[in-house]
Amino acid sequence: MEIVGAGLLGTSVGLACRRSGVEVLLTDISSEHVRTASGLGAGRPRRADDRPALVVVAVPPDHLGTAIREALDRTAGTGAVITDVGSVKSGPLAAVADHPDVARYVGSHPMAGSERSGPLAGSASLFDGRPWAITPHLDSDVEAVELVEEMVRLCGATPVWLTPEEHDRAVARTSHVPHLVAATVASRLATAPENHLALSGQGVRDVTRVAGGDPALYGQIVTGNAEAVLALLGEVREQLDRVIAAVGAGDRDALESLLAEGVAGTRAIPGKHGGPPRPMGSVWVSVPDVAGELARLLADAVASEVNIEDIRIDHDPARPVGLVELLVEESRVEHLLGSLESRGWVTHR
């Protein structure tokens, strides 16, 4: 595999895959980054005659579309799969949607990072147990999706299956908006008297930690997902107005009920991996033409708002009809079956 962009994420992917002995090739516009990442053991510099089966694009958000297109171009005819690890998925896809080889591209996004950047901040364990979104589009090759999944698992991460559009709405909520709001709280500390700041406890450190991230990087990420971010920021402002009204009126009941909504939100965040395992169940779906239909099945499964924990594809070429197994929490099996059936899929109960 090749990694384009030997920064924090690219170097970490290289280090993680090298643990399993995978050959990793490194490219970066900065030869120093390549030297540093190689020195850390993340791979070796790519040579002109290398033919990687997978290219992982790990460049800053503004350059994703260009870099993915460039990777598709120069791997023409090799069958190489291209993925990226960018924080927003609709924009890069739109940038290459008209490419004749777009079937070889499958976007992805690891939910891991650091306030630090560059290859020296990389770590082989950065992705251990973290969610990693895989976002096939309707034209993605099944084999491409499976190769990306294999890389995600090699990195120790847990695949989360989403369409590019659903992904962007999801990260607005779980990442971009929390980041922006943390930054507004943190901004109120910048001008505070030092004897007030001496009272800072763990709470304010936690609330504001992510706001320490690079403004240029997060500026790119947020403006690349402006629509979903704006919709949610509007909701946050409305909720903040309700809090201000409750405190201003001394309305203890209203305030407690707003705080209780916050408690419910913290409980909605799924437990970290390593918690007690929840019972899982399988949903089997017939897919007449696996190559063309898997992405459409996934889009329909995603629309049912169930978290797909795993997808297993039956590749037996002797069967006229393919079979796909979707693994979900047992309590959600019935809901997913009904939802898929109502969308015309043939399921096996």
Added chain:
Amino acid sequence: MEIVGAGLLGTSVGLACRRSGVEVLLTDISSEHVRTASGLGAGRPRRADDRPALVVVAVPPDHLGTAIREALDRTAGTGAVITDVGSVKSGPLAAVADHPDVARYVGSHPMAGSERSGPLAGSASLFDGRPWAITPHLDSDVEAVELVEEMVRLCGATPVWLTPEEHDRAVARTSHVPHLVAATVASRLATAPENHLALSGQGVRDVTRVAGGDPALYGQIVTGNAEAVLALLGEVREQLDRVIAAVGAGDRDALESLLAEGVAGTRAIPGKHGGPPRPMGSVWVSVPDVAGELARLLADAVASEVNIEDIRIDHDPARPVGLVELLVEESRVEHLLGSLESRGWVTHR
């Protein structure tokens, strides 16, 4: 010493002070709490004939004024010092300001807690290395202030000296507003699809963690500090509006500059204790009548917005004029000297 209220904080104070062999007496309206805390080693139930030298009131915010007054009443004539560990300091003081023995009361507030509550959540190390505000009022006895400081140090915490009013403005910024804003972000998760929440990483967990706290408790805390909280919430909303405008207009420069204000804020939070020690300096001030003037000196020092790391009082009764040493960061010595001199204090350079 006696602890009134054997919940999370009261039990933790008891456990911390017992480490040094201090005798700790426990009182609570719930005899089960007293039994549990005693069983954990936080002290023993108070008997009618006990005469504690220090009473630590650790009851919920709504009951602080009443409980402090009750403690002052029943220790009349014993010279006992009363403190409390409540999250807001002006309100409880106002509730007992007319008490003839108010000189024996000195408020305090440890910057430590947990999303859990009750004696079983208590820990002897809860306060280790944490800031603990001590908030003398203008009538506080010097000896009372010193006894409270001694308890704070026994608990392993670092005293932070503030007036009650400054304290409340400070915690609005470093605790109450971050909590409320975290709750608004968390509330947006409560109704999110489960496959969106599957992308939750460490960032959103950190931003929303404090929002898991008891709504009834935080409702009491916030409404008890409504004025300072509202002023800051207004600032946060204005900043949020600027963020919304920048994202809406796709104004990358404006967004980056708002994010940079957030970065500056995270850097303004002082390093945790255990970081590299900063060079300290002393400011010596003559205090004609130590008993009456210390609180006024402290209020003036606090108004200069320098963080007072320690206060040492020269008690030599043979001196006609007392001497107080204020320990501050070396780079702030000149500023504090000038500020105190401009307020009429005699300093020693």
